[in-house]
Amino acid sequence: MSSNNLQLLNKFREVKNLEIIENQSDVKRLSKDFYNYSPVLTEKLDGCIADLVVRPSDHNAVKQVCEICWELSIPLTLRGAGTGNYGQAVPLFKGVVMQMNRLNKIEVFDHDTGFIKVQSGCIMGDLNKQLEKYGRELRLLPSTWRTATIGGFIAGGSGGIGSIRWGFLRDPGNLIGLEAVTMNEKPELLIFDAEESEPLNHAYGTNGIITSLLLATDIKRRWYSIVIDCSEFEKTIEILKTLSCAAIDLKLGTILEEDIVDQMPIWFKGKSKSHKILIQSTFGGIKTIELICKKFKVESTLLGEEEKLVNGISEVVWNHTTLHMRSRDKNWTYLQMLLPLNNELEFINILRNKWGKKVLWHLEAVSQQGSPRLAALPVLKWNGLEELNEIMDDCKKLGAFIFNPHVLTVEGGGLGVVDADQVKAKLKFDPKGLLNPGKLEGWEIKEQFNI
Numbered sequence: 001m002s003s004n005n006l007q008l009l010n011k012f013r014e015v016k017n018l019e020i021i022e023n024q025s026d027v028k029r030l031s032k033d034f035y036n037y038s039p040v041l042t043e044k045l046d047g048c049i050a051d052l053v054v055r056p057s058d059h060n061a062v063k064q065v066c067e068i069c070w071e072l073s074i075p076l077t078l079r080g081a082g083t084g085n086y087g088q089a090v091p092l093f094k095g096v097v098m099q100m101n102r103l104n105k106i107e108v109f110d111h112d113t114g115f116i117k118v119q120s121g122c123i124m125g126d127l128n129k130q131l132e133k134y135g136r137e138l139r140l141l142p143s144t145w146r147t148a149t150i151g152g153f154i155a156g157g158s159g160g161i162g163s164i165r166w167g168f169l170r171d172p173g174n175l176i177g178l179e180a181v182t183m184n185e186k187p188e189l190l191i192f193d194a195e196e197s198e199p200l201n202h203a204y205g206t207n208g209i210i211t212s213l214l215l216a217t218d219i220k221r222r223w224y225s226i227v228i229d230c231s232e233f234e235k236t237i238e239i240l241k242t243l244s245c246a247a248i249d250l251k252l253g254t255i256l257e258e259d260i261v262d263q264m265p266i267w268f269k270g271k272s273k274s275h276k277i278l279i280q281s282t283f284g285g286i287k288t289i290e291l292i293c294k295k296f297k298v299e300s301t302l303l304g305e306e307e308k309l310v311n312g313i314s315e316v317v318w319n320h321t322t323l324h325m326r327s328r329d330k331n332w333t334y335l336q337m338l339l340p341l342n343n344e345l346e347f348i349n350i351l352r353n354k355w356g357k358k359v360l361w362h363l364e365a366v367s368q369q370g371s372p373r374l375a376a377l378p379v380l381k382w383n384g385l386e387e388l389n390e391i392m393d394d395c396k397k398l399g400a401f402i403f404n405p406h407v408l409t410v411e412g413g414g415l416g417v418v419d420a421d422q423v424k425a426k427l428k429f430d431p432k433g434l435l436n437p438g439k440l441e442g443w444e445i446k447e448q449f450n451i
């Protein structure tokens, strides 16, 4: 161990309510996330391992960790549950990984607004259970909700189950405020309102350590799962678009093409060979869905209340579809994109003509600033970077907006442009650039922003 690391360890040992993990196999495990869905990231990240992992269980311990890292100029990378796909929680330059899962309490529920204040390390499955007491539920869930933390979702995720109604995490109205600890000589716990929270939302923990969040919630509903079988892919898109605009409550709308369905778990795919549309709606919506299916001459099957199913359809949507494909063959990887508005079918047909079964289609209905849109998480066989880039170029030329899951930076995986506010926040709250270094492209060109 280097003298710097020994000094670090000795200082951490003085901190109350801080667990220190030095065991090499644990440190290695806690330095990784699910970046192995991308062969590009796997090559870059496999050797990135922290020196130490710490787990604070209160704000004071968080502040003291920051103070020590500042004093010794040691990088600090935050981790929730480590389910991110972009290597977001992987320490590129060694240093310390701080896992936030011990800060997991629900602080306050506001009955008038339905807002919940919760510590960032709370697991979303647990949070949703607690919200039930108040007749509420989370608006948005990643398909990893059983294990992922709410802080990791805000800092690293984008949307998921619920996006058909509530859009994406960064849409105004979903995140109401947050509290975060700064990384400077005297770390402080600051309170941010909705506007001030924006630069920390989806910043991969590069500009502050989120300790708690104030989130809008939805009325708790009983969601029913319905599977629609359809032999023509073209029709699935028409049906999903019709359902998305119907006057019914929806939590989920997914299309899986037949070749994907074929590789899903046996309990889901059943015997029929067809494309499938997966819907979650309330009891009141079922008759309308059946009517729409009748008009399109397709069969629907009501599986029952999602929460009561042994295997719910939430297990095969969003990136869980890719998970199941990869459990069959590790050569499957994926892309994420917003499809061109009103031109989805033509887009997919052109790509199908060129790429055939090398690209298989998985679509998710989402709301973008209130308008129904289709997002896609197509799965593709890994055939090298050149082919991946060619597929992405084709998608872009045809009008799709790619959220590239094969890059390490906030900008690369998100909007593709530097967000000056994120960089400004980093200068203010992490002036030495110690938080998750290497993940915010804008930091490398901060001088350009005249901050």
Ligand SMILES: Cc1cc2nc3c(=O)[nH]c(=O)nc-3n(C[C@H](O)[C@H](O)[C@H](O)COP(=O)(O)OP(=O)(O)OC[C@H]3O[C@@H](n4cnc5c(N)ncnc54)[C@H](O)[C@@H]3O)c2cc1C
Residues within 6 Å of the ligand: 033, 034, 077, 078, 079, 080, 081, 082, 083, 084, 085, 088, 089, 100, 120, 121, 141, 142, 143, 144, 147, 148, 149, 150, 151, 152, 153, 154, 155, 156, 157, 158, 159, 160, 161, 203, 204, 205, 206, 208, 209, 210, 211, 318, 319, 320, 323, 436
């Ligand atoms: C099979 C599969 C399915 C998925 N489905 C979805 C999906 O539907 N939608 C979606 O958006 N994502 C999805 N993901 C990605 C990921 O699971 C989610 O985004 C999840 O919410 C991340 O939470 P986490 O606790 O695991 O965060 P982590 O992976 O631990 O961290 C994510 C990022 O947040 C930062 N961070 C963590 N805690 C804090 C904190 N307290 N303060 C500041 N920064 C912090 C980390 O440094 C990292 O950059 C999926 C991943 C897999 C493997």
